[in-house]
Amino acid sequence: MANPVVSDPTRPQEGIQWSWCLHARCRVVDPHLFFASDGEHKGPRIRREREAKRICGHCPVITECRS
Known part of the structure; x- marks a missing residue:
C-alpha cells in the first residue's frame, strides 16, 4: 500500500495558481x-x-x- 501524499501548507502545490494572493486585501493584515x-x-x-x-x-x- 502506498503512503498518502501529505501536502506542505508552506509550499504551493504543483499545478495550482497562487498569483491571485498578491491581490488579496488580507495579505497585509x-x-x-x-x-x-x-x-x-x-x-x-x-x-x-x-x-x-x-x-x-x-x-x-x-x-x-x-x-
Missing part, C-alpha cells in the same frame, strides 16, 4: 483577525469577525480565495 483565539469572548469575537468580513467583502479576489 494580521492573520489572527481571521481565526478565533482560545477563550475568545463574544464581544471581541463579533468585532473581529465584523472586521474580517469587511476586508473580505471588498476584496477583488474573493472568488479565487473561496475556491
